[in-house]
Amino acid sequence: MTEAGRERAALSAEFERVGPGVPTLCGGRTAGELLAHLLVRERRYLVSLLGIPAPSVLRAAERRMARLPWLEMIELLRTGSGGWLPGRRPTDGLEFLRLYVHHEDIRRARLGWEPRPPEVYRDDTLWHGARTLGRLAYQRSPVGVVLRRPDGESWPVRRGPRPVTVHGQPGELVVHMCRRPRVRVQAAGPPADVSAALAARPGTLFGGFAATRPPDGSGQHTTGYNEG
Known part of the structure; x- marks a missing residue:
């Protein structure tokens, strides 16, 4: 498994553990809003591009995504973006960093957080x-x-x-x-x-x-x- 795959699995488990209502460090979003944000960018990639000049389009897509059952959303994240399927985000070399930062968005929102132990x-x-x-x-x-x-x-x-x-x-x-x-x-x-x-x-x-x-x-x- 790649580092991106391991981080995706760890982030999915973190979402499942904390639930949708906890705060994060990602733009004031809750965990539920962060997961919807991630899924729209992975699975509604063209919509996320349209959201750059028209943020209301992106916000509406994230609200629709957030209506899915919580465990279903987590499973969508766990299984990945689907590569080059139409409308989905292509692999861009930054996937691992994106997942890592969002995992840290959850971890560091808690009191008493500590950096992860070194891992070569x-x-x-x-x-x-x-x-x-x-x-x-x-x-x-x-x-x-x-x-x-x-x-x-x-x-x-x-x-x-x-x-x-x-x-x-x-x-x-x-x-x-x-x-x-x-x-x-x-x-x-x-x-x-x-x-x-x-x-x-x-x-x-x-x-x-x-x-x-x-x-x-x-x-x-x-x-x-x-x-x-």
Whole structure:
């Protein structure tokens, strides 16, 4: 089974465990609304594209999806998008990251959340994805941005002057780039450059919103935030 397949199974089990009414970190959605959001993007892909210029179309599709029985919705997620079937989302290489972030949207909405324990293959897959996602997340940064994981491996995702380095476990870096409000990373560089780089991230990656608390600016060279 691929990492995406494992994450899909784990997310499905998480939805089944928590039920539709719990809060998440995905744009203020409940778990039920998040699952409907996911299913529309996977199984009503053309509708989700129409929803970009016409958000009311997307909201209506999500409301219709949310009327399905809860366990039926979970089974639709568990069985996947169906590849290239008409109207369904094609595999785009970001499936694992999307599922991982939405799983974290549920986990991190709870008090006392903790990052997942390290896991070599999963973290290597996340690191590879973070390098791709980082180019999108930081494309508007006015300064350079380098990602660095705890083993010291680093990757520049934005070329530019006065590069800022964002340190963290691969999964934390992925969640951070999606501007979720609870994440554990350290951003090193002049405070003004750190603030500019972090502010440049879009607030809409994987259905999110611009809710990440800005760094506090303390210290001359290192700004970090641990939100719990």
